[in-house]
Structure formats: C-alpha cells, structure tokens
Amino acid sequence: MKGCCVCNSSDVIELIDFGAQPICNRFIKSLDDDEYKHPLVLGLCNACGLVQLINPFPASELRPPYNWITYNEPQDHLDYLAGILSNLPDINENSAICGISFKDDTLLLRMKKRGFSKIMRLDPEQDLGINDGWTGVETIQDKINLDNAKEIVNKNGKFDLIIVRHILEHVYDLPEFMRSIRELLDPDGYVVFEVPDCTKSLEYFDYSSIWEEHTVYFTPATFKNCLEYGGFSVEHFEIFPYQMENCLVAILKPSEEFDNRSYNGKILQDEKNRAIAFSHEFSRKKTLITSYFSDFKTNREKISFFGAGHTAIVFINIFNLKDYIECIIDDNENKQGLFMPLSHLPIISSSALKEKDIKFSVLSLNPDLENKIVEKNRTFVKNGGEFLSIDPKSKLSLYHKLKTSSFEDINLSKFNDEVYYSICDVAKIRRKDIEWMKERSMDNKRKRCRICVHKDIDEKVHEMFIIHTKGAYVRPHKHINKNESLHVIEGSADVFIFDDSGKIKEIIKMGDYLSGHEFFYRINNPYYHTLNITSEFLVFHETLKGPFDRSDTIFAPWAPEENDRKATEQFIEKLVLSKKTFFQLKKIVIKVNNNEYLLKTN
Structure with missing residues (x-):
C-alpha cells in the first residue's frame, strides 16, 4: 500500500x-x-x-x-x-x-x-x-x-x-x-x-x-x-x-x-489513541496468553479449540499456540479430516471431548452460539470439563483467567468482595483497572464491583466506578434529599423510573457515547428507579451526594429483596415485558395526538 x-x-x-x-x-x-x-x-x-x-x-x-x-x-x-x-x-x-x-x-x-x-x-x-x-x-x-x-x-x-x-x-x-x-x-x-x-x-x-x-x-x-x-x-x-x-x-x-x-482535533486523536493502545497491548497479551496455555502443558492437561473458523486460525497463529493444543473441534462435516492452516492442527468432531480426555475447550465461534454449544455438551462440563472463550467480551472469556493486576497494583484498599477504595491522592482509573473489576464482578455473589474514588463514607460527594454483569438485580430504590447521576462508559442497560405505586414513569435506553442512546442521566427528585443490564457488562461512573447514610435509601416495598432469587428473576422478566408494552403505548399516544385526538391517561 x-x-x-x-x-x-x-x-x-x-x-x-x-x-x-x-x-x-x-x-x-x-x-x-x-x-x-x-x-x-x-x-x-x-x-x-x-x-x-x-x-x-x-x-x-x-x-x-x-x-x-x-x-x-x-x-x-x-x-x-x-x-x-x-x-x-x-x-x-x-x-x-x-x-x-x-x-x-x-x-x-x-x-x-x-x-x-x-x-x-x-x-x-x-x-x-x-x-x-x-x-x-x-x-x-x-x-x-x-x-x-x-x-x-x-x-x-x-x-x-x-x-x-x-x-x-x-x-x-x-x-x-x-x-x-x-x-x-x-x-x-x-x-x-x-x-x-x-x-x-x-x-x-x-x-x-x-x-x-x-x-x-x-x-x-x-x-x-x-x-x-x-x-x-x-x-x-x-x-x-x-x-x-x-x-x-x-x-x-x-x-x-x-x-x-x-x-x-479530538475525534481524530481518539481514533489514533485507540489504535495505538491496541498496538502497544499486543506484546503484553501475547506473553500472558502464551504463559496461560503453557501452564496446561506443564500440568499435562489437554486443551482443544471449538470452532475451526478464521478467528481460531488467527488467534492460534499470531500467538503461536499450536504446541499447546490437542485438536480443533468442529461439527461441520466438510471440515472434519482437514488440518488448520499453518498450525496443521487436526479438525475433528465434538466426540473428541470425551475420546481425547479434553480438560479445557476454548470456544472460537460466534459468541451468540456459545450458550448453545455449552448446553449441547453439558456432559463434558458435568464430567469436569470447562469451556472458555477467545472473545474478550464473553462471560467465558479466557482473558478473565490471565494473570492481571491485583488491587495492590492499582492502589486500592479492599472494603469487601464488592467494594474497593482508591488510596491515591490523585485517583486514576485505567483500562486494565476496568478489566480487573470485571474479573472481581464475576467472582462475587451479587455479580458486581465498584471502586470508590472518594476517600470515605463521610465525603460530601461520592464518586464510584461500577460494574454490573448481565443478570445482576438492582432492587428499585430512591434517595431522600439526594440527587444521582450516571454516565455509561461501556455496555448498555434500561433504566426504569417508577412512581411510588410502582407504575413506570419512564424508561431510558442507556449506552456508551457511540451507541446513539442516552449515555448520561441525573435524577433530581426521589423517584424509585432500577437498572436492567442488557449487555454482558455495564461499566458506569456514578455520582451521589454524601455523606453515606443507609436510611437515606428507601427500597420499593413492591419489589422483591435481593436474596429471593426466584422472585427477582420473575421481577426482571416482568420488567422486560413491561418495556415492550410501555413503548407501544407511547407510539399510540403519538399517533392519536398527530390525528388531533385527545388520549387521556391516568
């Protein structure tokens, strides 16, 4: 070129x-x-x-x-x-x-x-x-x-x-x-x-x-x-x-x-910064990934890739992993019996999970198919096998397994398994800190993690970087005499705002800046509200008036408590159904008003 x-x-x-x-x-x-x-x-x-x-x-x-x-x-x-x-x-x-x-x-x-x-x-x-x-x-x-x-x-x-x-x-x-x-x-x-x-x-x-x-x-x-x-x-x-x-x-x-x-100006510089960061991180990721796969060989555990597509081929070849992999699994009969380009790894059917005593199988296909593959091969999992994914956005991503920084490395003090405080005079959050938080969110019971950049609960302004995983339940609540703002950094979610009786007042589709959806909101009145996470992870920056007083947060009496798993799952399902009805009704109101009819609502 x-x-x-x-x-x-x-x-x-x-x-x-x-x-x-x-x-x-x-x-x-x-x-x-x-x-x-x-x-x-x-x-x-x-x-x-x-x-x-x-x-x-x-x-x-x-x-x-x-x-x-x-x-x-x-x-x-x-x-x-x-x-x-x-x-x-x-x-x-x-x-x-x-x-x-x-x-x-x-x-x-x-x-x-x-x-x-x-x-x-x-x-x-x-x-x-x-x-x-x-x-x-x-x-x-x-x-x-x-x-x-x-x-x-x-x-x-x-x-x-x-x-x-x-x-x-x-x-x-x-x-x-x-x-x-x-x-x-x-x-x-x-x-x-x-x-x-x-x-x-x-x-x-x-x-x-x-x-x-x-x-x-x-x-x-x-x-x-x-x-x-x-x-x-x-x-x-x-x-x-x-x-x-x-x-x-x-x-x-x-x-x-x-x-x-x-x-x-800034748009061009952002594009260049993103690309240069991608370049600079490659050697570090290569070292971490090669080390991770090498451990399998040291422990004499067999590993396969599941999916003989171009993402698997590129991943194996650019990270030079061929010596650590037993085989490539693909149930496309046209591919079986052939060998992968450059690595020359054999392509065989999924029966190899059992026949070759595979311990780990790395999913290298469309992420939308991952759950289906895991479900189809649940016997493999039941017998102690584990699926990982080369997709860094997947819940099964092997990137979560890599040796990354500890909270000491990023200057945090641990409050509990979910909450960490910055101990720096000048608090800074980096990309690898966010990745570290994702790992922590996957490991704790409520599937969430936060870094507080305010020094303690008595500060007048509380600022937090928070991660929620998909499926995390946030019980509808409101804050007395406090406003709250939220800025989405990564991922997507629906924000539901309710009146005191539990009727939906508004639904805000949230996403990052490039998503085209709202990426920021500020609640100035004590409305009940909750989040329904629609991406694998939601990363957001939240600001709330301090100091912290538990009595300032009122939970909705019509919403289940967090420890009732069945009730919370049913509640989230109802929210999703209500969202469709809510927007359909909004369309009806617009149509009626455009035709100069008056639609009265309660």
Whole structure:
C-alpha cells in the first residue's frame, strides 16, 4: 500500500507486524501440501485515523478453494432497516433498487415483501464478467469499477436505491469503488452501506478480529469520513448492537461538497489513541496468553479449540499456540479430516471431548452460539470439563483467567468482595483497572464491583466506578434529599423510573457515547428507579451526594429483596415485558395526538 486507502495520505504507520500468515479459508488436506503465506501487517493513517492493512494479501489469492465455505452476516436489524428505506422521501413502488452482491439478498427480499418490484442484484457473470463459478466478495469488489458501472447503466438505467452490505471492508480500491457506486446511482437516489464496527474489537484488544480478507477496520467516525471522501453525504446513520461486533449502517446521497473539518482535533486523536493502545497491548497479551496455555502443558492437561473458523486460525497463529493444543473441534462435516492452516492442527468432531480426555475447550465461534454449544455438551462440563472463550467480551472469556493486576497494583484498599477504595491522592482509573473489576464482578455473589474514588463514607460527594454483569438485580430504590447521576462508559442497560405505586414513569435506553442512546442521566427528585443490564457488562461512573447514610435509601416495598432469587428473576422478566408494552403505548399516544385526538391517561 503506497498511501492511505481512503485519504491517500503517505503518513501510514505500522501498528503490528503479525509475520507471515496463511489464508484462513485454505484448510489443509495433507501435511505435505504447500502453503501460501503473506505478511499480515496492521497500519494506521495518521491523517484520517483509519486502521488498515499495509500491503494486503493479493485479492486473487483469497478466493475460497471450497464451495462449502460461507459467511453469515447479522440480520436481526433488517426488518427495521427495510422499514426506514421504504419511507425515504421519493422512494416508492416504482423505484429501481439494486443489490451489489449476494450479501444483499436478505434485505432485497424484505423490500420485495414490502411491495417493491423493480429489484435486481448484479449478476456476477453478465454484469461483472466473472466466469469462475463460485464468486466471493473478494472477486466481486475487484470487478466493481467505472467501466463495468457504465455498462450496467447502459443496460438497466440508473438506480434510485443501491444496497451495499458487508463488502466495503473487503475493498482494495475504495476511491474507484465509490466512483462506481455513484455512477450506478441516480443523482437524487440513495445508497445504503453496511459494515462491521471494529470499535469493540480494538478497545477489547481482540486480535483475532484481524483478518486478511478485511483490508480496513472501520469505527463510526472513520466510516463516516470514508463515505464523505467518497462523495456522499450522510442522511441517516445507525449503530445496531450485536455481541460479536456492532453493525454500522449509513444511508447516503451523492454530494459534491466535502468538509471534514469537524473530524479533525479530538475525534481524530481518539481514533489514533485507540489504535495505538491496541498496538502497544499486543506484546503484553501475547506473553500472558502464551504463559496461560503453557501452564496446561506443564500440568499435562489437554486443551482443544471449538470452532475451526478464521478467528481460531488467527488467534492460534499470531500467538503461536499450536504446541499447546490437542485438536480443533468442529461439527461441520466438510471440515472434519482437514488440518488448520499453518498450525496443521487436526479438525475433528465434538466426540473428541470425551475420546481425547479434553480438560479445557476454548470456544472460537460466534459468541451468540456459545450458550448453545455449552448446553449441547453439558456432559463434558458435568464430567469436569470447562469451556472458555477467545472473545474478550464473553462471560467465558479466557482473558478473565490471565494473570492481571491485583488491587495492590492499582492502589486500592479492599472494603469487601464488592467494594474497593482508591488510596491515591490523585485517583486514576485505567483500562486494565476496568478489566480487573470485571474479573472481581464475576467472582462475587451479587455479580458486581465498584471502586470508590472518594476517600470515605463521610465525603460530601461520592464518586464510584461500577460494574454490573448481565443478570445482576438492582432492587428499585430512591434517595431522600439526594440527587444521582450516571454516565455509561461501556455496555448498555434500561433504566426504569417508577412512581411510588410502582407504575413506570419512564424508561431510558442507556449506552456508551457511540451507541446513539442516552449515555448520561441525573435524577433530581426521589423517584424509585432500577437498572436492567442488557449487555454482558455495564461499566458506569456514578455520582451521589454524601455523606453515606443507609436510611437515606428507601427500597420499593413492591419489589422483591435481593436474596429471593426466584422472585427477582420473575421481577426482571416482568420488567422486560413491561418495556415492550410501555413503548407501544407511547407510539399510540403519538399517533392519536398527530390525528388531533385527545388520549387521556391516568
């Protein structure tokens, strides 16, 4: 790569050189087979903050050798997205809609069900001149060029709506790709781009997310910047949350103006800081992970990976773990009998958990499937086996097992298993402190942990960094003569605010700054309130008026006590159901008011 693939700046620095790596889709049939390898080098553009591969693998080498290799993209948000697209100004049943690749089929089908009939998807052979049978996005992206776009327009005319899902992160020549999409688009039309959000991968130091097929690693800021460089203005932007990685969706119109002045300064610096932290942490994580796996070998305990996908391949190879692993388990019969690229570990069925006396199995698949795998193999767990996960966001994450700092290292005094106090004159909280708190929250009964940065309970202002895990029950309560503020740092939750009788007054969807939801609230009146955690962890900064007096906190008499587990689970279930009803009623009120009817409520 001569310069940045978006802004063309020559100021692209190397972040991490992972060394010569194989192509993840090239499973080995015989240990005597030759393997193609290429340097996997991650870089950062200092000018625009985009994380990208330096000198990517040749696109021609990435074509899958097996036609059974498939990749699934998130779909739970597509009904909602189809609704937004259907209601765009000037989009109607006569609008011409085009999908770029097979990854657009599921959204095109939803548009068809909504009454749109002028729908087509580019044909690889007829429209792009691809004649090699199985066609992946690595081949399609190479054929989306200005010449082909002009021929497509000559045959079909220009399109009112173009859908481009999960291909932009594979593109080698982004300016040419953008020019081609603009050529296909009517001047008054819309284009929808969808890409994976790599923010969590970078912030959680998830190195298995780096993949030779992804040339760029977008965050919301760098994604928008890329689209504006490509000659588009953002009309609508959404972040759809998923466990593995969020989806970024932008609805655009062509634009002749480009002004990225708002992108400079703090936004750009935040992007660079995140990427540099990802780079600096790699060697430390490699040492910790290698040491952890080495302990298994020392204790003669067998370990397997569960899932022979590209995340497992990358994780094993970049951390050089092949000598510590017995086998790779995957119940896809197409993969069984083959060997993993570079590590040459055998791929076998899940029966190996018992047959090979595996002690630990590391889950290396979509985090949404982890609970299903554990449940399906509960005999393994019952017999003393343990599942871990390479996903740092998972409750089963092996990152929780790594040797990290103690509370002495981060200058804390322990009040109890849940509460710690900073003992520094200048209190500071680092990322590794948050990770340490997550470990503590998993180990205590109430599944929570806090660091108090005020010195003691008599301080007039109490400031706390708090972690709650999903499923933690916070009994509805209110504070007398005190206000309370909460700022979400990581994760998501619903805040329920009640009147004295227990009727819901308000529900606040909370998330971090990039989520698009509220990330801060302050309660100025003594309302009963509670949190329902909707992510694996909720990390937040809470400020409360001191000094601490237990009698200032009043618990709701209509809510169960924390020690009644069955009652608390039922209460949380009712809250979740009430949330759906609450928002449905709000929609009814809006609709009635818009039609100038008066809806009276108690």
